[in-house]
Amino acid sequence: MAPEPFTIRWGIMATGGIAQAFVEDLLISPASRGVHDVAHKLAAVASSSSKASADAFLEKVKAPAGVKTYGSYRELVNDSDIDVVYVATPHSHHFQNAMLALEAGKNVLCEKAFTVTAAQARKLVETARAKNLFLMEAVWTRYFPLSIKIRELVQSGVLGPVYRVIADNSIGAEGPNGSLDFPNENRMVNPDLAGGALLDLGIYSLTWLFQILYHLQPEAEKEAPRVAAAINKYSTGADETTSIILQFPGHKSQGIALTGLRVSSDVDGQKTAGPAIRIQGPLGEIQVDPPAYRPLKYQIVRKDGGGQIEVVDCSIPADQGRGMYWEADEVARCLRDGQKESKTLPLSESIVIMEVMEEALRQGEIKYPDLITTHVYDPNSPLNTGGR
Numbered sequence: 029m030a031p032e033p034f035t036i037r038w039g040i041m042a043t044g045g046i047a048q049a050f051v052e053d054l055l056i057s058p059a060s061r062g063v064h065d066v067a068h069k070l071a072a073v074a075s076s077s078s079k080a081s082a083d084a085f086l087e088k089v090k091a092p093a094g095v096k097t098y099g100s101y102r103e104l105v106n107d108s109d110i111d112v113v114y115v116a117t118p119h120s121h122h123f124q125n126a127m128l129a130l131e132a133g134k135n136v137l138c139e140k141a142f143t144v145t146a147a148q149a150r151k152l153v154e155t156a157r158a159k160n161l162f163l164m165e166a167v168w169t170r171y172f173p174l175s176i177k178i179r180e181l182v183q184s185g186v187l188g189p190v191y192r193v194i195a196d197n198s199i200g201a202e203g204p205n206g207s208l209d210f211p212n213e214n215r216m217v218n219p220d221l222a223g224g225a226l227l228d229l230g231i232y233s234l235t236w237l238f239q240i241l242y243h244l245q246p247e248a249e250k251e252a253p254r255v256a257a258a259i260n261k262y263s264t265g266a267d268e269t270t271s272i273i274l275q276f277p278g279h280k281s282q283g284i285a286l287t288g289l290r291v292s293s294d295v296d297g298q299k300t301a302g303p304a305i306r307i308q309g310p311l312g313e314i315q316v317d318p319p320a321y322r323p324l325k326y327q328i329v330r331k332d333g334g335g336q337i338e339v340v341d342c343s344i345p346a347d348q349g350r351g352m353y354w355e356a357d358e359v360a361r362c363l364r365d366g367q368k369e370s371k372t373l374p375l376s377e378s379i380v381i382m383e384v385m386e387e388a389l390r391q392g393e394i395k396y397p398d399l400i401t402t403h404v405y406d407p408n409s410p411l412n413t414g415g416r
């Protein structure tokens with residue numbers, strides 16, 4: 029008889045859009061994606077608004093009976109029947125909320141962007157290590173079968189050394205009279221919630237640059253990049269377009285990461301506009317269809333391919349969710365194996381990415397409020413208590 033899967037008990041912090049998508053994926057049987065070694069249990073959900081919001085959330089996701097609900101994040105992190113807390117609040121809140129969970133002795137999976145500043149990311153990592161807890165930034169894209177396959181292909185040398193990655197993750201959200209299709213209070217453009225294209229969407233362009241140009245560098249030759257960036261600001265003060273050039277001189281490689289809120293990477297929504305990502309070496313290139321955050325199809329163009337291209341489709345069947353369960357499976361395996369971080373996205377790499385984004389925001393003169401940039405933990409911060 030096959031051994032029972034190792035099951036982890038999740039506590040969900042916040043009840044917004046991504047919390048719903050993540051939980052719906054958690055509730056899909058792992059066996060349906062061929063996973064038998066780990067499983068997931070939805071143990072509790074907390075809303076900073078009210079217990080009633082958490083109750084309503086359970087109905088929305090069609091949760092099984094027996095899931096606890098709380099009207100505060102503090103109650104959630106103190107629940108002894110939880111193995112890991114999923115932080116699904118806006119970027120502005122990640123540092124304080126993840127600290128709240130770590131300080132209560134909980135393992136943490138924290139949504140992207142990890143934090144607002146690099147110092148906050150370092151403090152989270154330092155705290156998790158001091159308390160011997162698991163911590164991971166929830167960059168789900170890295171755990172897609174397509175991402176794994178492409179990292180393997182690049183490592184196998186199919187392109188020769190990769191010298192260039194160009195990646196775009198942009199959405200077409202232009203509104204009337206120069207505005208964007210978001211109210212100014214919306215987390216996409218609101219500086220109080222660390223809004224802006226870079227922290228929300230540009231992180232995926234950087235994910236592609238990093239998972240190829242940085243992650244695959246041999247450990248002994250790890251080289252953080254030089255950064256040149258330019259930003260257009262929206263009327264709220266958040267960035268609406270950000271362009272970043274990275275150079276890794278020791279590896280002779282370069283990356284270009286683009287993001288914006290006016291022109292989509294996939295203008296007709298049909299993926300006919302061309303690739304969002306190009307990974308290039310002397311022997312050929314790999315092109316990945318948009319969106320960069322949910323990659324499902326790629327093609328290989330070989331220098332000696334005689335004009336033929338190889339197309340590889342990694343679609344997810346319509347009834348098989350969004351694809352967030354692969355990162356959840358990674359968390360379960362790490363907890364099972366006593367690993368305190370994911371090898372696919374080590375904490376040191378999340379920190380370097382935060383350093384790059386911080387530098388880009390500095391060059392673009394984007395300023396966020398002190399409340400959300402401090403790296404001093406405050407359990408009573410309104411970011412933890414829900415005071416809005």
Ligand SMILES: NC(=O)C1=CN([C@@H]2O[C@H](COP(=O)(O)OP(=O)(O)OC[C@H]3O[C@@H](n4cnc5c(N)ncnc54)[C@H](OP(=O)(O)O)[C@@H]3O)[C@@H](O)[C@H]2O)C=CC1
Pocket residue numbers: 041042043044045046047074075076077078081116117118119121139140141166168215221227228321414416
């Ligand atoms: N991996 C992915 O594909 C995606 C990741 N994300 C990431 O997830 C995070 C949340 O995004 P998303 O779910 O879209 O955001 P939503 O605005 O839909 O939800 C955020 C939730 O955070 C809680 N919250 C606490 N304080 C505030 C506040 N002051 N303002 C607004 N919400 C607050 C609320 O839950 P409550 O009231 O219950 O406490 C709210 O429902 C972001 O970091 C984003 O980058 C987002 C979309 C996709």
Ligand SMILES: O=C1OC[C@@H](O)[C@H](O)[C@H]1O
Pocket residue numbers: 228229321
């Ligand atoms: O992480 C994300 O991916 C999907 C986008 O629509 C969303 O804004 C972003 O937060």
